[in-house]
Amino acid sequence: MPPLETIQVFQALNSSPNARLEQSAGLGDGMVAALWNNHHDAQEYQAPSHHTLSCYIAGGTGTFRRNKPSEKGAPGKLCILPAGHESAWVINGEIRLAHVYISPEQFALGCVTLLDREPRELQLCERTFIDDPEQTARFLSMIELDWHEPGERLLTSSLAHEMLSHALLNQVGQRHDLRLKGGLAPHLRRQLVDYIEHRLAEPISLGELASICALSEYHFARMFRESFGLPPHQYVLARRLNYARQLLRAGQQPLGGIAMACGFASASHFNNRFRQAMGATPGEYRLAFL
Missing domain, CATH: 1.10.10.60 (Homeodomain-like)
Incomplete structure (x- = not known):
């Protein structure tokens, strides 16, 4: 699994005096899960090297992106934050949210094995406050498990793999103005x-x-x-x-x-x-x- 100190979104929340980590666990295969509480906070993410799938578990109706103040979160809403993105967030009130962090290597592996595509051609599409009942159900199942119990952590890993596969099949797009150099035909x-x-x-x-x-x-x-x-x-x-x-x-x-x-x-x-x-x-x- 990637070291926690290399997961910028995790570190940004972990350094905030208002955010509290309920639990986190390395799930193997370059994936990490985390469950957070936060309130009255502001966060910025500057080109993280990893992908983040986020689900609002409770609260979030006062949470918005700084450049889109009219769009608010809510329980069950999902955010997809690809590696390399930039975002700034304002959190008013209470929020509980679950994250799955995915390494670029695991994303690339999925592009090849699931989509039969060159990973450099594809990108995870950035989305804010979307409805995706299948993914929300996986997140809700995931947070019911005890990630510190080995068997349940492995079940959590299985859910994270399902989340990544779902994102690859439904939330990946073609990179524009791409000029590939090198690589295999x-x-x-x-x-x-x-x-x-x-x-x-x-x-x-x-x-x-x-x-x-x-x-x-x-x-x-x-x-x-x-x-x-x-x-x-x-x-x-x-x-x-x-x-x-x-x-x-x-x-x-x-x-x-x-x-x-x-x-x-x-x-x-x-x-x-x-x-x-x-x-x-x-x-x-x-x-x-x-």
Whole structure:
């Protein structure tokens, strides 16, 4: 998960004497959840490096963006604040709100795997005080969970993944006046995705991926990162861990078998990698979804 000190929206609220953090938790996969109370405050966000999905849980009818004072918040309203945006807020009265912070790497991974698009072509669309009942229901379910209990934190992580997928499918737009330099051609990107997905159980070397694109390993690694938003080894690991989560939720296959099916050298290597990414062992993850 990203360190809290790198999450600018979190830090801005945390430094305010009027805001109170009820709870926060790293959810793995570059996502963090936070639940806040605030009152009679003013906040500014200057080009954060992360994306923020926000839901007003209670209050907020006196909250507005400084440049749009006529538009007010309300319980159930959502705000979508993409990385790089700038906004200034006035909070009159009481407000309770939940946040999910998403790393640009996780957003890029979703662009490739869910949308089959070059991440640099897309942007999360900035929205203020929108109605989205599906997302609001996920937030309301999320705040009922105890994020400090390992099993419920994993359920929270699952809800955060659903929120990101929903945002990718419904609240992403094309970047305008975009001139892409470098990166891989779309047909090569698709070949790589397909090649990796069908070989998750096998060792995958940088050289064999580079050979698909007829590039040197050095140039391939640089162009892969430009097109996928993260280095080749991190992308492959993310897909292996995603497949592992699917298998863990699907049944009672032995953990050693899942480790092999996902291309990990041993059960202990699988255990360590999974715990680093998710904050829980594969066994704990499985129990959370029984």
